[in-house]
Amino acid sequence: MSSLLSMQNIRKQYPGVLALDNVSFELQAGEVHCLLGENGAGKSTLMKVLSGAIQKDGGEILIEEKPVDIHSPVQSQRLGIGMIYQDFKLVPELSVAENILLGHEPTKGKSSFIDFPALHKKAETILFQLGETFDTHAPVFTLSVAQRQVVEIAKALSKNVRILAMDEPSASLTQRELKTLFAIIKRLKSEGVGIIYISHRLEEIFEIGDRLTVLRDGKHIKTCALGEANRRSLINWMVGREIEQEYPKIELERGEEILRVEHVSGGVVNDASFTLYKGEIFGFGGLVGAGRSDLAKIIFGADKKEKGKIFLNGKEIAPRSPREAIDLGIGLLTEDRNHFGLFMQLDIKENISISNLAELLKGPFVDREKEASVANEYSSSLRIKTPSIEQLVENLSGGNRQKVVLARWLFTKSKVLIFDEPTVGIDVGVKYEIYNLLNRLAQDGFGVIVISSDLPELLGVCDRIAVMWQGSMTGILERSQFSQERVMMLATGQALEEQDA
Amino acid sequence: MPEGQHTSNALERFKRLFDKFGIGIALLIELILFSQLSEFFFTADNILNVTLQTSITAIIAAGMTFVILTGGIDLSVGALVALTGIVTTSAMSSAMPMSLALPLGLLVGGVLGFITGIFVTKLNITPFIVTLAMMTICRGLAFIYTDGRPIWEVPPEFSILGNGRLLAIPIPTIIMLGVYVVAFTMLHRTRFGRYVYAVGGNKEAARLAGISTNKVLIQVYILSGALASLSGILLASRMNSGQPNSGLMYELDVIAAVVVGGTSLTGGRGTIVGTFIGAMLIGVLRNGLNLLNVSSYVQMVMVGVVILLAVLLDQLRKK
Numbered sequence: 149m150s151s152l153l154s155m156q157n158i159r160k161q162y163p164g165v166l167a168l169d170n171v172s173f174e175l176q177a178g179e180v181h182c183l184l185g186e187n188g189a190g191k192s193t194l195m196k197v198l199s200g201a202i203q204k205d206g207g208e209i210l211i212e213e214k215p216v217d218i219h220s221p222v223q224s225q226r227l228g229i230g231m232i233y234q235d236f237k238l239v240p241e242l243s244v245a246e247n248i249l250l251g252h253e254p255t256k257g258k259s260s261f262i263d264f265p266a267l268h269k270k271a272e273t274i275l276f277q278l279g280e281t282f283d284t285h286a287p288v289f290t291l292s293v294a295q296r297q298v299v300e301i302a303k304a305l306s307k308n309v310r311i312l313a314m315d316e317p318s319a320s321l322t323q324r325e326l327k328t329l330f331a332i333i334k335r336l337k338s339e340g341v342g343i344i345y346i347s348h349r350l351e352e353i354f355e356i357g358d359r360l361t362v363l364r365d366g367k368h369i370k371t372c373a374l375g376e377a378n379r380r381s382l383i384n385w386m387v388g389r390e391i392e393q394e395y396p397k398i399e400l401e402r403g404e405e406i407l408r409v410e411h412v413s414g415g416v417v418n419d420a421s422f423t424l425y426k427g428e429i430f431g432f433g434g435l436v437g438a439g440r441s442d443l444a445k446i447i448f449g450a451d452k453k454e455k456g457k458i459f460l461n462g463k464e465i466a467p468r469s470p471r472e473a474i475d476l477g478i479g480l481l482t483e484d485r486n487h488f489g490l491f492m493q494l495d496i497k498e499n500i501s502i503s504n505l506a507e508l509l510k511g512p513f514v515d516r517e518k519e520a521s522v523a524n525e526y527s528s529s530l531r532i533k534t535p536s537i538e539q540l541v542e543n544l545s546g547g548n549r550q551k552v553v554l555a556r557w558l559f560t561k562s563k564v565l566i567f568d569e570p571t572v573g574i575d576v577g578v579k580y581e582i583y584n585l586l587n588r589l590a591q592d593g594f595g596v597i598v599i600s601s602d603l604p605e606l607l608g609v610c611d612r613i614a615v616m617w618q619g620s621m622t623g624i625l626e627r628s629q630f631s632q633e634r635v636m637m638l639a640t641g642q643a644l645e646e647q648d649a
Numbered sequence: 650m651p652e653g654q655h656t657s658n659a660l661e662r663f664k665r666l667f668d669k670f671g672i673g674i675a676l677l678i679e680l681i682l683f684s685q686l687s688e689f690f691f692t693a694d695n696i697l698n699v700t701l702q703t704s705i706t707a708i709i710a711a712g713m714t715f716v717i718l719t720g721g722i723d724l725s726v727g728a729l730v731a732l733t734g735i736v737t738t739s740a741m742s743s744a745m746p747m748s749l750a751l752p753l754g755l756l757v758g759g760v761l762g763f764i765t766g767i768f769v770t771k772l773n774i775t776p777f778i779v780t781l782a783m784m785t786i787c788r789g790l791a792f793i794y795t796d797g798r799p800i801w802e803v804p805p806e807f808s809i810l811g812n813g814r815l816l817a818i819p820i821p822t823i824i825m826l827g828v829y830v831v832a833f834t835m836l837h838r839t840r841f842g843r844y845v846y847a848v849g850g851n852k853e854a855a856r857l858a859g860i861s862t863n864k865v866l867i868q869v870y871i872l873s874g875a876l877a878s879l880s881g882i883l884l885a886s887r888m889n890s891g892q893p894n895s896g897l898m899y900e901l902d903v904i905a906a907v908v909v910g911g912t913s914l915t916g917g918r919g920t921i922v923g924t925f926i927g928a929m930l931i932g933v934l935r936n937g938l939n940l941l942n943v944s945s946y947v948q949m950v951m952v953g954v955v956i957l958l959a960v961l962l963d964q965l966r967k968k
Contacts, residue, residue, distance in 0.1 A: 450857055471859040482857055489857070491850040493917045502847055503858045505840040513838045556858070 152177045152342040153311050159206035160193055167193040169366045175342040182345045182353045185363035186575035195313050199231045200224035230304030230312045236296050240289035245271035247288050248302045274302045278332050294325035313344040322435045330356055364388055387577045395608025398587050403427040406595035407564050412456030416619040417443045424595045431610030432599040433635045439619040440599045444566045448480040449473035479557030483568035489553045492542035497523035499541050500555045526555035547578030564595040603632055617641040676930045683937035703932030704821035705880045710906040711832040712876035714924045715869045717907050719849040720916025721776035726877035728787035730896025733757045733881030735791045738891030742802035754882045755875050762874025766867030791893040800891035811886030821883050833921045849916030909959040
């Protein structure tokens with residue numbers, strides 16, 4: 149098979165960092181080529197070079213063996229290169245059809261009036277190509293995340309893409325939606341489109357990939373067929389050293405009860421009950437939208453509780469705001485820490501102190517010396533990698549950002565910590581560190597709740613797992629009962645078989 | 650080393666200097682330029698004069714900085730200047746002592762700021778719309794109450810506030826400096842200030858971090874309103890009367906000062922020192938151009954150009 153795209157010895161220098169150091173990447177027609185690496189490995193830089201968002205400093209790009217120059221996104225699109233980003237670039241108020249054909253709408257003759265019947269027909273044809281049929285008149289904001297992604301793919305196809313790069317396309321998809329995405333990818337493959345697939349989720353890569361390329365620290369590490377790799381070798385290539393165990397689990401004695409939730413309802417959450425003990429890591433499994441984060445927010449006082457009771461150390465509590473929950477000793481490390489957890493324009497110490505400034509007041513003023521010493525303390529005990537605690541959080545990596553949030557909650561003297569998707573967007577090596585931190589917290593007598601959509605992580609880290617489905621709790625599994633199948637069955641609302649009861 | 654290396658080093662050095670002091674450098678250049686162009690410019694009298702002329706908008710800009718840092722805007726400040734002037738002077742003209750009339754004036758802005766805050770938070774209407782409505786309401790009230798005529802019957806000692814001097818320094822200048830010291834301390838040293846940055850930077854994260862975002866927002870509008878009223882009192886005192894059409898378009902001058910000072914209209918980024926320098930930059934420009942006998946029409950154009958340049962520089966700095 150001939151090569152569709154060949155990027156040869158690509159070099160990109162940023163001030164102080166060599167982001168791409170002679171990286172080569174090759175893509176054939178009709179293959180799914182997975183691009184792997186930790187954050188900062190150079191994946192996105194390479195894709196930005198391809199999309200024309202940034203200019204390379206050296207190297208060559210060939211499409212169908214002809215050298216091409218890519219200076220701008222428009223040029224990249226003309227060459228048949230399509231990009232699908234994690235955060236979609238759609239106009240919510242416009243219809244599906246208008247979004248798909250944005251920028252090259254069919255017009256009535258030579259006029260500049262849009263030919264709407266033709267527009268919808270064309271959009272329908274493209275969607276049909278993808279095996280999807282939905283109303284092209286619907287405004288995009290009414291669609292589900294998965295549907296939006298289909299629109300995004302259709303949009304790329306409308307420009308006759310031959311090379312389609314997808315950056316973490318599965319990040320916010322449910323299991324069933326992922327199946328649809330894979331079906332679409334297979335269809336595109338059969339039509340000869342070359343697909344570059346970027347994902348942190350290794351299971352997916354084994355399911356959909358044909359070949360893979362691993363980057364590390366801006367260097368090309370490995371290219372091979374998926375068949376020649378396994379989970380462990382992939383991780384080692386990515387991290388650059390042996391990781392013996394992905395999940396460092398320690399066995400702990402279950403302590404006394406710390407949090408009890410009884411028949412709580414509110415929003416989508418319907419009649420949830422569970423008890424959390426000291427010294428255990430209590431997991432929540434289920435599909436995206438099953439109500440796990442909603443339950444966490446109710447416990448944290450951020451969402452309204454309509455029914456039920458919550459007990460902390462045996463005493464009933466009813467926090468009506470995050471402030472009240474924090475003062476009671478509950479902390480929530482939100483999912484999507486960048487949007488709901490951190491203040492990018494504030495520095496590390498200010499992000500750590502923000503929930504407990506009361507403790508740092510000297511008269512009406514914030515005692516900045518004390519603030520710095522508190523921040524330094526957490527920064528070193530959690531091993532936050534930074535030149536200084538005055539560093540803005542926006543300059544930190546995902547793992548270090550998560551540690552900053554954790555430091556904030558430790559400083560509020562929380563005794564119950566709820567981690568919502570604690571390792572999303574975090575490198576394999578740092579994930580390991582986060583798991584160790586979770587263990588340490590459990591060991592130190594915190595009540596630890598982990599909500600995760602990463603099934604192997606949940607099974608590897610937790611002592612018990614509660615599973616939710618459509619707002620209800622469908623079961624709680626003990627560690628001896630753990631299996632992917634059982635969690636998935638509960639997560640899709642099926643009853644477990646007799647022997648499990 | 651080739652010649653090019655030297656110039657690029659000098660450029661680098663300037664860039665680093667600018668990174669650190671930003672718009673302050675621009676103000677410095679402006680000061681040097683005008684002192685070369687006009688012999689009257691760099692005299693103690695004239696410099697004090699600039700601070701006096703700028704004090705009214707600069708005081709409002711301090712409050713506006715807090716509002717804009719939260720991602721909001723307050724368009725009602727100019728109208729509040731007028732309404733406060735009217736309320737204060739009319740109170741005094743109906744024999745209320747100054748010691749009561751002045752706090753009453755401050756209360757006008759505080760209360761209206763509180764109402765704005767309630768609309769913005771509890772009723773969830775965008776600040777632009779709420780304060781736009783407040784602007785015309787206040788302006789309208791000022792005209793209704795006075796029937797469009799100024800109020801002249803004020804006690805003679807009232808004019809000291811706006812026209813008096815203390816050790817040769819104009820009283821409004823002293824008040825302005827005081828306001829900035831307090832505002833700086835509030836913004837950069839207190840919990841409230843930290844919350845302002847947090848709410849403006851990421852409102853939902855602020856709520857989930859346990860900050861009462863509504864409270865912070867309401868406080869910010871109260872502050873902005875009260876400082877607008879303070880300026881309103883000073884202006885009425887300078888004019889020795891309450892004028893229903895005073896403070897016209899002040900909101901734009903004030904927003905310009907804040908933006909030139911490097912505060913981001915989307916919230917979360919900015920400083921109080923920046924605002925002060927921004928206000929002075931515009932004030933000095935007006936004063937310098939006056940000394941050079943540049944017509945006020947040309948001045949308008951130049952102020953606009955400076956606003957664009959300042960924001961452009963700030964954009965380049967971020968890259």
